[in-house]
Amino acid sequence: EIFINTWLHDAGYLQYAKEQPEGLHDMAASSVAYSLDPGRIFLNVKGREPGGRVEPGAEYERLRREIAEAAISMADPATGEPMVERVYLREDLYHGPYASAGADVVLAMRDGYDPKGPLGKPNLTFKGTSLVGMHTTPDALLYVQGMRATNRRPYIADVAPTILELLEVPVPADMDGRSLLGDQTGAIERSV
Structure with missing residues (x-):
């Protein structure tokens, strides 16, 4: 586990209003950024966040780029290996x-690194005896009983129209993605 708020705190972007913070309500007004699971970083923007301090416009863009550039260099303290595969900006x-x-900055971690958002963790990383689950980005599984593998590459946006079709609910014309059932011939077993 990688505690992104610990990294933000150590880098001076996040300050706490009390010694043992329990949640975002314990973030000091001087903070410029905070993180939520999984690896989503939000700037503390005036007019958007309660008590925001980062001015929209030039200051926002400067800080966002600065944090993004620093994040790509985040290294595992035990091995020195990079932990971040790629950094995305909101757009x-x-x-x-x-x-x-959406988040202002999103971190895509390398395999084996699970970004977490709690505040006040004393160390950047925590390695338990086993990793019981984590957020991953390059893969997902959707199983529909009676459905054969599709001939085209599915995308996450295809899940909602697929579920709507399974429920026999019309798919809105402006919805992103296409139902994966459209690639099937024959009946799909449905039970509700």
Whole structure:
């Protein structure tokens, strides 16, 4: 586990209002950024965040780029190996009318590194005896009983239209993605 808020704190981007913070309500007003699972970094922007201090515009862009550039250099303290595979800015990932609700910076971690968002952890990393689950980005599994593998590469945006079709609910014309069932011939077993 990688505690992104510990990294932000150590780098001076996040300060705490009390010695043992329990949540974001314990973030000091002087903070410029904080992280939520999994590896989503938000700047403390005036007008967007309660008590925000980062000015929208030039200051926001400067700090966002600075944090993104620093994050790509984040190294495992035990091995010196890089922990971050890639850093995305909001506009790289989010589109549409609600894109502004997305994180300002998103970290895609290398295999074996699971980004976490709790505040006040004393160390950047924690290695337990086993990793019981983590967020991953290059893979996912969708199993529909009776459905054969599709002939095309599926995308995450295809999941919602597929579920709607399974529920026999019309798929809105403006919905991103295509149902994976459209590639099937014959009946798909449905039980509700």
